[in-house]
Amino acid sequence: xxxxxxxxxxxxxxxxxxxxxxxxxxxxxxxxxxxxxxxxxxxxxxxxxxxxxxxxxxxxxxxxxxxxxxxxxxxxxxxxxxxxxxxxxxxxxxxxxxxxxxxxxxxxxxxxxxxxxxxxxxxxxxxxxxxxxxxxxxxxxxxxxxxxxxxxxxxxxxxxxxxxxxxxxxxxxxxxxxxxxxxxxxxxxxxxxxxxxxxxxxxxxxxxxxxxxxxxxxxxxxxxxxxxxxxxxxxxxxxxxxxxxxxxxxxxxxxxxxxxxxxxxxxxxxxxxxxxxxxxxxxxxxxxxxxxxxxxxxxxxxxxxxxxxxxxxxxxxxxxxxxxxxxxxxxxxxxxxxxxxxxxxxxxxxxxxxxxxxxxxxxxxxxxxxxxxxxxxxxxxxxxxxxxxxxxxxxxxxxxxxxxxxxxxxxxxxxxxxxxxxxxxxxxxxxxxxxxxxxxxxxxxxxxxxxxxxxxxxxxxxxxxxxxxxxxxxxxxxxxxxxxxxxxxxxxxxxxxxxxxxxxxxxxxxxxxxxxxxxxxxxxxxxxxxxxxxxxxxxxxxxxxxxxxxxxxxxxxxxxxxxxxxxxxxxxxxxxxxxxxxxxxxxxxxxxxxxxxxxxxxxxxxxxxxxxxxxxxxxxxxxxxxxxxx
Amino acid sequence: xxxxxxxxxxxxxxxxxxxxxxxxxxxxxxxxxxxxxxxxxxxxxxxxxxxxxxxxxxxxxxxxxxxxxxxxxxxxxxxxxxxxxxxxxxxxxxxxxxxxxxxxxxxxxxxxxxxxxxxxxxxxxxxxxxxxxxxxxxxxxxxxxxxxxxxxxx
Ligand SMILES: Cc1cc2nc3c(=O)[nH]c(=O)nc-3n(C[C@H](O)[C@H](O)[C@H](O)COP(=O)(O)O)c2cc1C
Ligand code: SF4
Ligand code: SF4
Ligand code: SF4
Numbered sequence: 166x167x168x169x170x171x172x173x174x175x176x177x178x179x180x181x182x183x184x185x186x187x188x189x190x191x192x193x194x195x196x197x198x199x200x201x202x203x204x205x206x207x208x209x210x211x212x213x214x215x216x217x218x219x220x221x222x223x224x225x226x227x228x229x230x231x232x233x234x235x236x237x238x239x240x241x242x243x244x245x246x247x248x249x250x251x252x253x254x255x256x257x258x259x260x261x262x263x264x265x266x267x268x269x270x271x272x273x274x275x276x277x278x279x280x281x282x283x284x285x286x287x288x289x290x291x292x293x294x295x296x297x298x299x300x301x302x303x304x305x306x307x308x309x310x311x312x313x314x315x316x317x318x319x320x321x322x323x324x325x326x327x328x329x330x331x332x333x334x335x336x337x338x339x340x341x342x343x344x345x346x347x348x349x350x351x352x353x354x355x356x357x358x359x360x361x362x363x364x365x366x367x368x369x370x371x372x373x374x375x376x377x378x379x380x381x382x383x384x385x386x387x388x389x390x391x392x393x394x395x396x397x398x399x400x401x402x403x404x405x406x407x408x409x410x411x412x413x414x415x416x417x418x419x420x421x422x423x424x425x426x427x428x429x430x431x432x433x434x435x436x437x438x439x440x441x442x443x444x445x446x447x448x449x450x451x452x453x454x455x456x457x458x459x460x461x462x463x464x465x466x467x468x469x470x471x472x473x474x475x476x477x478x479x480x481x482x483x484x485x486x487x488x489x490x491x492x493x494x495x496x497x498x499x500x501x502x503x504x505x506x507x508x509x510x511x512x513x514x515x516x517x518x519x520x521x522x523x524x525x526x527x528x529x530x531x532x533x534x535x536x537x538x539x540x541x542x543x544x545x546x547x548x549x550x551x552x553x554x555x556x557x558x559x560x561x562x563x564x565x566x567x568x569x570x571x572x573x574x575x576x577x578x579x580x581x582x583x584x585x586x587x588x589x590x591x592x593x594x595x596x597x598x599x600x601x602x603x604x605x606x607x608x609x610x611x612x613x614x615x616x617x618x619x620x621x622x623x624x625x626x627x628x629x630x631x632x633x634x635x636x637x638x639x640x641x642x643x644x645x646x647x648x649x650x651x652x653x654x655x656x657x658x659x660x661x662x663x664x665x666x667x668x669x670x671x672x673x674x675x676x677x678x679x680x681x682x683x684x685x686x687x688x689x690x691x692x693x694x695x696x697x698x699x700x701x702x703x704x705x706x707x708x709x710x711x712x713x714x715x716x717x718x719x720x721x722x723x724x725x726x727x728x729x730x731x732x733x734x735x736x737x738x739x740x741x742x743x744x745x746x747x748x749x750x751x752x753x754x755x756x757x758x759x760x761x762x763x764x765x766x767x768x769x770x771x772x773x774x775x776x777x778x779x780x781x782x783x784x785x786x787x788x789x790x791x792x793x794x795x
Numbered sequence: 796x797x798x799x800x801x802x803x804x805x806x807x808x809x810x811x812x813x814x815x816x817x818x819x820x821x822x823x824x825x826x827x828x829x830x831x832x833x834x835x836x837x838x839x840x841x842x843x844x845x846x847x848x849x850x851x852x853x854x855x856x857x858x859x860x861x862x863x864x865x866x867x868x869x870x871x872x873x874x875x876x877x878x879x880x881x882x883x884x885x886x887x888x889x890x891x892x893x894x895x896x897x898x899x900x901x902x903x904x905x906x907x908x909x910x911x912x913x914x915x916x917x918x919x920x921x922x923x924x925x926x927x928x929x930x931x932x933x934x935x936x937x938x939x940x941x942x943x944x945x946x947x948x949x
Contacts, residue, residue, distance in 0.1 A: 201917050204928035238917030387873035390914030428820070428857050429913055469816055469855025472911065486813035488854045555875035555916035562917055593874065629874045643877050647911070653854075756935075758890055780890075781883055785934045 169448035172456040173329035176320075183321045192227045192269055193247040194218070195309065199234025199397055200390070200432055201562075202241035206258075210242050213261040221265055233308040233398015233436075236563035237296055240280060245291060245309060252291040253278040283559075283581065299578045301533070302565045303549055304517050308398035313436050316443040319401040325449060327520035331409050332457045340413035340523070341367060347522045347530040348538030348547035353381050353475075353512030354596075354624050354700075356613035358542035359519075362509060366499040367414050369507035374418030377508040378411045378461075379484075380516055382426040382433070383468050383475035386596030387647070388627035391551035391563055392513035396426070396433040399517070400440035404463065406516035408454065409523060411461040414509050422463035423503075425480050428470055438465060472597075472651035476699050477502070477510050479653065490653045491699035512625070518548055534568035535612045546612035550623070556593075556630040557584050564628075566611075573607040576630055587632040591715070595624035597644045597651075598704030600711030601637060620711045622704075636733035637716040638723050642670040644708035648701060659702030662693040666709070676736040678724035687713060732794040735779045739795060742783075744769035746791035753783035753792065796826055796833050802840075810841045815851060819858060828859040856910075864899040864906035866944055869923040873912030876919035884920055885909060887934055891941065892948070904948050 170176050196202075196211045211231055218227050235243050240254035246268050253264065256278060267273045279287040280294050288294045291309070311318035319325070331340055345360025366376060380403060384392040395403060403424075411420035426434055441463055444450045452460045466484050473479050474489035481503045483489040502508025522530045531538060536545015546568035552575060554564045559581035566575060572592060576582070583589050591601040594611075600621030602609065609615055613623050631640065649663035666689055669682055690706030697703050713720065722728045729737040742753075742762075749767040754760075761777050764770030772783070784792040804821045808814035818837060823829055829852055838845045852858045870876075870885050885896050885907070892905055899906040915921055918930025922940060929940045 200913075200915050200928075204915055204918055204921075204930050238915070241917070384914070385911070387877075387912035388875045388916055389912075390916065393914045429910060467817065467820060469820070469851075470857040470910075471855050483816065484813075486811075486815045486851075488850050553914075553916060555919070556878050561875075627874070629878065631878055635878050640874075640878070643874065651911075758887075780886060780934070781880075782887070782934045 169446070170455055171448065173333050176325060176329050176455055180320050180323065180326065183317050187321055190248055193230050194227060194264070194269065195230040195232050195245045195247060197233075197235045197241060197243040197309065198231040199238070199241075199308075199394060200430075201234060201238030202243060203432070205241040207242040210244070210256060210258060210261065213258050214244075214265070217261050217265045220262075221270070223265070223269070227265075227269055230312050231314075232311060233313045234394040234563065235291070235309040236305055236394070236565075237294075237560065238563070239559070239561040250290045250292070252280065252289065252294065254280050295581065296560045296562065296564075296579055299574065300565050301549055301567050303521060303533075304395065304402070304514065304551060305398070305563060305565050307402075308394065311399065313398055313400055314439050316401060316440070316447060319399070323524070324401050324520075325405055327523035328405055328408055328449070329455065330523055331412055332455055332459070335523075337367070337413045337416045340409060343527050344413070344519065344522060345542055346538070347527045348534070348536075348542055348545060349515065349518055349522060349530070350542070350546060350613060351512055352514035352518075352550065352623075352625065354598075354622070356546070356623055359511060359515055361542055362499060362511070363410065363414050365497070366507050366509040369500040371418065371507050374415075375506050376415040376418055376420050377503045377506060378407055378414060378420050378422045379480070379503065379508060379510045380407055380422075380424040380463075381475060381477075381480060381510055381512045382424050382430075382437075383480065384427055384430070384513070384625060385472040385475040385651075386625045386627050388555050388593075388629045389553045389596065389625045391553055391626055393427075393430050393433050394563055395513055395517050395551075396430070397436050400433075400437045401444065402517045402520060403437075403513055404440055404444055404450075406519035407463060408449065408459075408461060409519050410509065410511070410516065412459050415461070416459060420459075420461050422461060423466050423484055424463060425466045425468055425474070425484060428467050434465065434467065441465070471653075472647075473653045473699070473701055476701065479699070480510065481508060488653075490655050491701075493698060514551060514626075535610065536614075546614065550611070550626055552626045552628045554580050554628050554630070556628075557587065557632040557635065558582070558630040559584055568612040569610045571608050571610055572602065575611070575628065576607070580630065583630065583632050587634065589630070590633055590635055591631045591637065593621075593629040593631065593640065593708075594627065595622035595707070596627050597647050598622065598700065598707050599624050599627075600707050601631070601640065601715065602711070603715040620707070620714060622707070634731050634733070636729050636731035637712045637719045638670065638673055638729070639731070639733045641708050641712045642667070642674055645670055645705075648705045652701065656697045656702055658693045658696040659698075659705065662689055663702075663705060665689060666693075666706075670709075673720065673723050674729075674734045674736070676723065676727045676734070678720075680724065682724060683713065683717070683720055738779065739774055740772055740777060740779060740781070740783060740792055741795065742770050742772060743791045743793055746789050748789050748791070750788070752786050752788070756782050756786045758782060796822065796830065798836075800825065801833060801836060805837070805840055812841050812843045815841070815843060815848065816855070819848070819852060823858055827863045828861060830862075831860070859906075861899070862903070864903050866904060866925055867906045867908060868925075868941070868944075869908045869910050869913075870896075871913050871915070871919065871921040871923070872909045873914075873916060873919065875916035876912075876921055879919045881920040883934065884922060884932060884937055887937055888941065891938075891945065900948070902948065905944060
């Protein structure tokens with residue numbers, strides 16, 4: 166690896182050198198190695214490519230690159246052939262030699278491996294596939310192009326240029342002002358203007374000049390994985406953002422950095438660790454960064470799997486080695502945070518935006534998004550947002566769109582609509598403290614303030630699509646149980662109140678709901694919101710509020726008619742076999758754990774309802790759609 | 796854990812009480828759980844009371860105070876996996892192996908755990924068996940994934 170860079174000039178000339186040494190016509194097989202594709206066997210696939218390249222005597226000619234997540238996880242493992250940019254999806258081990266021979270050597274396109282839309286139309290290039298075409302990727306733009314374990318790849322695309330600019334041309338105050346003027350709002354949930362936070366932290370008194378700069382990579386919202394993907398796919402972007410932040414917030418002084426990251430993300434921890442090590446070796450971290458006065462390093466701190474540790478004060482307690490319990494925030498963490506010193510905490514995606522804002526300018530950033538932030542940082546939502554589009558949608562994956570894109574655009578244009586042509590019911594945003602948004606709001610322009618207006622919130626950007634087979638009472642129950650489990654237990658209202666909410670909603674799910682339960686849920690929910698210390702308790706009734714508001718009739722059906730229209734709540738459903746469709750193939754009878762399906766070969770089967778435990782196995786194994794639920 | 800090994804872990808973290816979480820993680824990585832006796836030695840050597848160690852060990856879901864099974868099966872319970880049927884999978888494994896979520900079979904062969912979300916929602920519902928991800932799981936596929944284990948158990 167190269168020696169420590171002594172100045173910004175050395176950095177820029179190294180960048181030029183790397184750029185010039187890269188042949189744009191170089192043949193590259195690029196394999197996605199994000200968590201999704203790895204789960205589909207991308208590692209083995211990459212090994213197969215390596216040995217196939219060798220086997221065909223192409224070592225010097227064809228490069229193999231392992232990249233971070235491309236975002237289209239649904240179609241993994243993904244492979245892109247450069248320089249043509251041919252995009253192959255669901256690539257299997259058997260396809261490897263064919264790709265090398267036909268695609269790489271002969272320049273042909275293998276039709277079978279291309280993405281085909283529902284109408285059968287195929288697409289050769291990644292950028293034309295509707296899933297990508299309808300996005301505006303600025304943060305994720307390079308995930309598919311660089312090998313996250315090689316700092317040269319990041320430098321080759323202009324990485325750390327923003328840092329050089331800051332050190333050469335800008336005073337720390339100017340950097341804070343630029344971030345404020347850009348209207349960048351925190352991507353971790355609350356949407357607090359980052360520049361405002363930076364300025365307060367900068368202004369706070371620190372006895373010996375120490376200020377902490379922390380990256381929140383706890384990503385606890387279930388159904389969200391954009392932070393993980395950024396750290397796995399482009400870790401230097403986040404690191405560069407933090408170094409710029411350290412300069413802006415902590416200079417002159419002694420800024421210190423931490424990344425607090427979930428234990429459940431081993432790959433992200435590994436990639437981030439490698440990236441930090443490389444940045445240190447090159448003099449981008451450590452003492453006198455690029456020959457400037459800035460001394461700054463970043464330590465990784467692993468969380469232990471507690472949702473509440475994503476909350477700012479709990480996170481800081483956890484870094485100090487204490488139990489991750491939130492504390493009252495009448496003294497702000499920007500003044501007294503980690504070790505009672507001024508601390509600036511931002512989310513991964515927030516940090517990742519910083520180098521782009523500095524590099525391309527405030528005007529460029531404010532041209533994307535909604536509202537007007539020229540004299541009020543709360544005046545709109547600027548830039549893009551990455552959403553994790555998951556659930557009952559055709560194209561699951563990470564989606565980056567400008568703030569203000571409509572739900573319909575995201576779910577239908579990019580997401581390709583609902584799986585199996587079923588009917589859309591709701592989309593849940595904002596994680597456990599968010600809400601469910603119904604069909605009539607599909608044209609909502611998604612930004613921080615619009616989402617709050619309809620009773621949901623941005624959260625970290627999870628977007629879980631639900632169809633007619635999702636029960637809204639069950640979903641509300643799911644989130645209540647989640648929050649009850651994750652409550653740290655400090656406040657009685659949150660600890661005991663959530664438990665009571667769970668009991669009530671469970672009895673509704675079990676068909677034992679009583680008249681008055683809905684009012685009880687609502688009242689108790691409001692009390693918890695009012696009397697709890699941290700945002701976990703304060704927002705806990707949100708999933709209840711929104712489902713009660715938009716899907717009240719489903720609750721009422723559960724209570725009065727003992728009916729679950731989605732066919733989810735076990736106590737209210739029964740499985741039966743449609744005699745018309747049943748071919749008497751015997752499979753379900755063989756697989757039923759209760760042995761409660763009977764019938765002769767080639768004759769319609771029947772279920773003994775008294776013994777059936779409603780496990781759904783019969784429905785899964787029947788090839789003829791003969792098992793139905795009512 | 797033998798003494799030398801434990802000391803290596805403690806030294807790796809400079810015997811710093813504020814690194815307790817990381818120390819516990821390293822112990823669990825070696826031993827698969829947090830043996831009481833090891834915690835006692837940690838307490839003595841870095842000068843942290845047992846009560847604090849226990850409060851950390853019980854607060855974070857990553858820790859187990861009981862020995863875990865030879866195999867560990869984790870079912871993702873994220874929202875995306877939930878709407879695609881994850882709860883049924885937990886029930887199925889529970890039934891087939893006679894074990895509850897968070898517990899270990901009597902023969903110590905299998906621990907069944909759940910996790911809030913591993914961020915691989917495109918593959919949901921998702922089961923992780925001994926670190927290996929199995930995506931888009933149906934009851935039939937699950938049976939296949941667990942087949943060898945079932946055989947091992949006899
Ligand atoms: C219960 C709870 C969990 C949270 N989890 C996260 C998280 O996983 N990641 C995150 O970035 N912010 C999380 N937050 C928000 C943080 O407290 C904090 O507002 C955020 O990290 C600030 O960064 P930002 O301004 O860049 O968004 C959570 C908040 C609460 C109350
Ligand atoms: S509201 Fe809940 S999670 Fe937050 S501090 Fe109180 S008990 Fe803990
Ligand atoms: S739901 Fe389960 S128990 Fe009931 S009949 Fe089907 S397979 Fe048997
Ligand atoms: S699996 Fe389906 S078709 Fe076969 S016996 Fe059962 S219900 Fe009938």
